[in-house]
Amino acid sequence: MNASAPPPGTDRTAASAVRIGALVPLSRPGWVEAGRHVLAGLELAVGDVDRAGGIDGRPLELLVRDTAADPRRAVAAVDELARLGVAALAGEYHSVVARAAATRADELGVPFLCSSAVLDDLTDEPTDWVARLPPPQSHGWQVYADFLLAAGHHRIAVATEPSVYWASGTRVLQERFAARGGSVTALDARALTPAALCDELVDHRVTALLLLVGHPEPAVPVVRSVRRDRRLAGTLIGAPAGQPEFLSWLTLLGDDGAGIPFLRYLPERLAPLGVRVEAALRERLGQTPSFVAFEGYDTIAVLADLLRAHGTDRERLAASWQDAAVEGTRGRIRFSRPPGAGVWQSDRTPLQVVDRDPAQPARFRVLHTG
Template sequence: MNAPPSRPGPRPAVRIGALVPLTRPGWVEAGRHLLAGLELAAGEVNDAGGIDGRPLELVVRDTAADPGNATAAVDDLVRLGVVAVAGEYHSVVARAAAARADALGVPFLCSSAVLDALTEQPTEWVARLAPAQSHGWRIYADFLLGAGHRRIAVATEPSVYWASGTGILRDYVTARGGTVTELDARALTPAALCDELADNHATAVLLLVGFPEPAVPIVKSVRRDQRLAEILIGAPAGQPEFADWAESLGDDGAAVPFLRYLPERLSTLGARVGTALRERLAEAPSFVAFEGYDTVVVLADVLRKHGTDRARIAESWSRVAVEGTRGQIRFSRPPGISVRQWAWPPVQVVDRDPAEPGRFRVRHAG
């Protein structure tokens, strides 16, 4: 008697490693939005048949904003056979992940970190969706100068990311007749920082510091200092985008301009994804959620067209042309940028409306 033919088993999943800050001191809310976008897009890929009939699986690792965690996670993900690594929000952490991915020969598509020097040397293994810091922060400086701010102070903490941002602002603003004064937020109490702002006659102070400490006490102190009633508080890194900011500061958190990477009007795809993200998050999605979604859209397109070999994926960055939620995504290598870069996503300067802090106002677009 002949045995019935055996049915082929399920085909193994195509695995993508996802780096996300999900615990403190990482920005947990940003991580939650990033993961929501990644997971939504992966689910849609699988609903549409996966990658050549194989399911797409996200293997998530929490970086907790720690570069060492990111390096170890990339090692672990490579051992698990991922075809690519994606994600991350914090620039210093993404830099560690990019360096390890480059060393191990695994593609890394960075979702949301902006540090220009994401790798020390040019590499074909790494591509990035978020705009480089020098691009976005110069647009932010244009907004400040256009609003008449020439005496700008930055309250900053030690960090490669904050130091890079300070340098970009100083070079751009001083070349146009303004000044940028650096104030050490770790050495100065909020009250002493206010004294420095008043003594320097600053018309704007930018928060290049962590959240909630020391950003929240600095904002509260500045808001309550009558000498600084007319000063602009800014946060180019995007802290006011998230609900934690509004919950921590209430009305004090309004009218704090920040950088957001969204178009003035979403496309049909972007609007549909925005609705789905809102349902998943139970709140309005941030630009970081859209970055997560677009990350998987790009990788799925590459995998369908070029297969799952790591080297072929990395070689294909320059041939990407896919419609994302915020426009068509293509990668190039702009001057001074060491990775394949989407040049450029839409950039806005946005704040929370003082009359309705739950609503955002677009103050400038670049």
């Protein structure tokens, strides 16, 4: 790849600004609430960078594009942003969309720091053009499986929909459970009504159901159906992908949405920067910020640090991931290439299994750390 300089025809109306392209789901069928949180973090960090003097006196400009959870739309956005001369790309929440964006960024030679997507294989081949902040899905979901096994759940079911992301998560769980003498039954949430799904859970004598499905549909009606089925009293509902993190979950489900463990990428205590950023995000969002808002902020913090040190040349920027040593909202951020990893990976990302407290659903309980 040799797309380190803006190609002919680049829009230079804002030549004095350093441009970063932001990919976020801001319309359906994308998870709009998650997109808003990622964007809030990105925008807050851009403002902080500019107040601190920008990039060698040049302001940061965020060019935001709505992916709407559509891989083709994301690819088109990457093409457009590359033509507009962005120094790098940031963001995206949905793993399948991030994979399409990462593949295209690699083809065009545009550095891409993925804020939130966890799918292990973000690109088909190893690349220096792509890095990401959250841990790969295989690590996070293995930790989640270990949490369930330690709690005595050896026969579980997953309600799933067709998706590379959900299929990958199912494989991680099945392999982890099989290695410890457990079992995972996959149930098609599109083919089964919530009531029929409950019948399957009874027939398979499982002790836990994991929601590997979209929110609010079909996750919300499935939760309601399981909660109201007396045969399934005591059955644990889990959501490793993090649906209960967001306020809409509590709004739609109320008490039924409590006691559902999910993965969250936050430390036990935020770093000093994180405490300040949390307050600013809370004001901006009008609610408690989710971990993806912190991921958005940290994405810009990393890119700004590398831009100051290495300039806006795309090729030099893509060669500098290993040089990052940034104080983020959740601790120090560095990148490495673990064996078999196709992209640069943030080290030591904090990981928790959390749920909403049944006694006070607006409050989170940390159940396990990994």
